[in-house]
Amino acid sequence: MKKKQLKNIFRIVFILASISSLYFVPWILVKAWILPLPSSVQEQLDEGVGLGFDGMIVYVEQAGKPAEFYASGWHDRKNKIPANPKALFKIASITKLYVAVATTKLVKEGRLSLDKTLAEYFPELAGRIENSDKITLKLMLQHRSGIPNFVDHPDYWIKPPQSKLETLEYALDLPADFEPNEDYGYSNTNYMLISDLIDEVLGYSHLQYIKEEILEPLKLENTFGTLHEVNIDDVMSGYYVGIEKDFKTDFSGLMIATAEDVGIFLRALNDGSVFKEGEQEIYSSVYEYEHTGLLVGYQSIAKYHKDIDAVIIQFNNTTNFTGVEWNLAEIIYSRVVKIVRKREKE
Numbered sequence: 001m002k003k004k005q006l007k008n009i010f011r012i013v014f015i016l017a018s019i020s021s022l023y024f025v026p027w028i029l030v031k032a033w034i035l036p037l038p039s040s041v042q043e044q045l046d047e048g049v050g051l052g053f054d055g056m057i058v059y060v061e062q063a064g065k066p067a068e069f070y071a072s073g074w075h076d077r078k079n080k081i082p083a084n085p086k087a088l089f090k091i092a093s094i095t096k097l098y099v100a101v102a103t104t105k106l107v108k109e110g111r112l113s114l115d116k117t118l119a120e121y122f123p124e125l126a127g128r129i130e131n132s133d134k135i136t137l138k139l140m141l142q143h144r145s146g147i148p149n150f151v152d153h154p155d156y157w158i159k160p161p162q163s164k165l166e167t168l169e170y171a172l173d174l175p176a177d178f179e180p181n182e183d184y185g186y187s188n189t190n191y192m193l194i195s196d197l198i199d200e201v202l203g204y205s206h207l208q209y210i211k212e213e214i215l216e217p218l219k220l221e222n223t224f225g226t227l228h229e230v231n232i233d234d235v236m237s238g239y240y241v242g243i244e245k246d247f248k249t250d251f252s253g254l255m256i257a258t259a260e261d262v263g264i265f266l267r268a269l270n271d272g273s274v275f276k277e278g279e280q281e282i283y284s285s286v287y288e289y290e291h292t293g294l295l296v297g298y299q300s301i302a303k304y305h306k307d308i309d310a311v312i313i314q315f316n317n318t319t320n321f322t323g324v325e326w327n328l329a330e331i332i333y334s335r336v337v338k339i340v341r342k343r344e345k346e
Helices: 004-021 027-034 041-050 091-109 136-140 164-169 188-202 206-215 257-270 279-284 323-343
Strands: 055-060 069-075 293-294 298-305 310-316
Touching: 027 323, 041 055, 041 069, 041 293, 041 323, 055 206, 055 323, 069 206, 091 188, 091 206, 091 257, 091 279, 091 293, 091 298, 136 188, 164 188, 188 206, 257 310, 298 323, 310 323
Parallel strands: none
Antiparallel strands: 055 069, 055 310, 293 298, 298 310
C-alpha cells in the first residue's frame, strides 16, 4: 500500500474517532463552546442561564477601573426573585484560601509549625490516620498528605454526617491514598483538620481569627463564617438538576460572601496586601492564589488574571455531580474572560 493511501486511511480513522468521541460529549457543552462570543459580560450570563443555570453572578475588578457587577436568572426560583449581583453566596472550597492565609499568619507568629506532624498535633488520631507520623502541616496544606477525602466515602452521600465528628469518621481507619509527599490528592479532610488545629491552638474559632486578621483589615463586611450570622433571604438559593428543593439551608459549615468581597480578598491575596512582613513567602510555599468551589447547589470560580490585571469572580447556583454543570460553568467563565480581554484590545 502506498504511503499516500496510508495517510488518507489514517486521516479517515482520525475523523471517525473524533466524531465518535463527540457522541459521548454532552451537546450542551459543545453548544456552549461554538456559540458566537457575545459582545458583553451581561449577554454571556444571559446565555448561561439559557443553557440551564437558574442564576449567575459575575464580578469584574480591573485595576484603574470601576468594579463591574452582573447577574442573570433567579436569586430565588420559587418566589421569582431576580438574581442580585450583591447577594450572599456559599463559596464552598474557596474558604480554603482564607484558612491557608490564617495558617500562614500563625506560622509566622510561631504558634504553628509547618514541619510538625499530624501525630504530634493530634495524638488521638495517630492510630486512625495512616502515616500520621510522616504527614506534616505543610503537606496537609498542599494536599500532599495522602489522607482520604471524606466526601469520597461511599456512605457520605447516603448517610450525610450531622456533625464535624461524624464527617471526620468518613476519613478515619482507611488506607492512605498514597505515601506522604509522593503525590497530590485534593482532600477536604486536610483543611477540616487544619481548621480544628487552629481552633485548638487559639482556644477559639478559626473563623473569629479570620475575621480579625483578614476580613476586618480589608473591610470585608459581607463575608461570614456561618449561615447563622446572616439574613437567610440575602443568600442566593441553590439548586440541584432535576430536584425542586432549595439547598440554601443545607451544608452550612463553610463561608458565605458576596462576589465583591471575594474579589477584594483575592486582589489582596495576589498583590500581597493581605499579608504582613514575611508571611507571603510562607504562603507561596504552601498554597495557591486562586480557587474554585463546589457544594450542592453552589459553584464558584475565583481567579486573578495577570495579563489584564483583573480579578474575575463567577457564581452559579445550579449543580449536578455528573460534571456537566461544572464544565459548563468553566466554559462560560472562560468566555467571560475572553470578553474582558477583547475589550482591552478595542
